[in-house]
Amino acid sequence: MPNSEHVKLExxxxxxxxxxxxxxxxxxxxxxxxxxxxxxxxxxxxxxxxDPGIGQATVFRTVKLLAEAGLAREACQDEGARTYEHxxxxxxxxxxxxxxxxTIVEFYDKTIESAQEVVxxxxxxxxxxxxxxxxxxxxxxxxxxx
Amino acid sequence: MPNSEHVKLExxxxxxxxxxxxxxxxxxxxxxxxxxxxxxxxxxxxxxxxDPGIGQATVFRTVKLLAEAGLAREACQDEGARTYEHxxxxxxxxxxxxxxxxTIVEFYDKTIESAQEVVxxxxxxxxxxxxxxxxxxxxxxxxxxx
DNA sequence: GTCCATGCAAATCGTTTGCATATAA
DNA sequence: TTATATGCAAACGATTTGCATGGAC
Numbered sequence: 001m002p003n004s005e006h007v008k009l010e011x012x013x014x015x016x017x018x019x020x021x022x023x024x025x026x027x028x029x030x031x032x033x034x035x036x037x038x039x040x041x042x043x044x045x046x047x048x049x050x051d052p053g054i055g056q057a058t059v060f061r062t063v064k065l066l067a068e069a070g071l072a073r074e075a076c077q078d079e080g081a082r083t084y085e086h087x088x089x090x091x092x093x094x095x096x097x098x099x100x101x102x103t104i105v106e107f108y109d110k111t112i113e114s115a116q117e118v119v120x121x122x123x124x125x126x127x128x129x130x131x132x133x134x135x136x137x138x139x140x141x142x143x144x145x146x
Numbered sequence: 147m148p149n150s151e152h153v154k155l156e157x158x159x160x161x162x163x164x165x166x167x168x169x170x171x172x173x174x175x176x177x178x179x180x181x182x183x184x185x186x187x188x189x190x191x192x193x194x195x196x197d198p199g200i201g202q203a204t205v206f207r208t209v210k211l212l213a214e215a216g217l218a219r220e221a222c223q224d225e226g227a228r229t230y231e232h233x234x235x236x237x238x239x240x241x242x243x244x245x246x247x248x249t250i251v252e253f254y255d256k257t258i259e260s261a262q263e264v265v266x267x268x269x270x271x272x273x274x275x276x277x278x279x280x281x282x283x284x285x286x287x288x289x290x291x292x
Numbered sequence: 293g294t295c296c297a298t299g300c301a302a303a304t305c306g307t308t309t310g311c312a313t314a315t316a317a
Numbered sequence: 318t319t320a321t322a323t324g325c326a327a328a329c330g331a332t333t334t335g336c337a338t339g340g341a342c
Contacts, residue, residue, distance in 0.1 A: 124285035
């Protein structure tokens with residue numbers, strides 16, 4: 001059952017003379033099934049359930065491909081493994097992270113977005129994108145004290 | 147010649163019963179001599195010029211110490227090695243990076259800073275800090291076209 | 293049949309750790 | 318003297334790569 005993500009990936013591949021393979025379809029399907037911030041490792045585990053013979057390197061190669069195709073984007077994180085999140089038909093947002101428990105809240109703030117446009121203009125830059133992560137203590141952790 | 151950074155580091159160490167060593171002084175001196183975004187590797191190279199016998203592990207350990215002492219802070223970066231920048235007597239700022247040539251411009255925007263405070267409150271978070279990196283093409287690269 | 297993609301294992305990169313020794317207090 | 322810090326090398330986790338084989342076109 002071809003969904004719009006598969007269509008988009010196939011179009012991207014065809015355009016560049018690349019192939020629609022079993023492994024690539026499995027990684028995309030695994031990615032679509034996962035929510036939130038996905039590591040290559042969790043993707044690997046999910047993809048193996050669909051195609052047990054899949055290799056780890058292929059997952060790394062394919063998730064980069066998904067990012068290039070506009071289906072995934074890197075989520076900002078400082079420590080540990082790189083994470084990806086859905087990018088297609090998902091609106092842009094930034095992150096609020098609790099330093100204590102690791103909870104991540106996604107938010108969108110119009111004021112910040114437009115202020116960023118102003119900064120780009122100020123410095124003569126052509127905007128491509130941005131990553132922002134606010135860190136703090138969530139209400140629960142703050143209540144419990146540091 | 148003791149400067150305020152050395153004073154601050156020694157105070158921090160004394161307070162916690164830790165020692166003011168030759169290696170730590172060398173790393174701090176090397177860090178103060180470097181500008182912008184410093185990797186552990188470039189710090190290692192600079193510190194070796196001051197104290198040729200210094201080990202890489204010590205540099206990694208010491209730069210973390212500098213961050214804890216408030217003399218350095220991690221700069222946001224997605225790829226490659228972690229980078230640190232001066233934090234003491236340097237005001238807070240965010241970064242604007244050119245995707246093409248890698249130029250980094252530091253900026254401070256009051257509107258963004260206060261909008262972030264609003265977001266923290268909205269979600270009941272106690273603010274600790276944030277990292278923001280805007281990416282785009284700098285004026286020069288944009289002129290030359292992609 | 294021709295390329296491109298795959299899986300594997302080895303290589304690489306940045307960073308951390310264990311440990312015997314050296315050094316600041 | 319005694320705890321902490323050091324340098325080395327080995328361990329580590331995440332990611333990338335080389336290469337012979339397999340599969341899509």
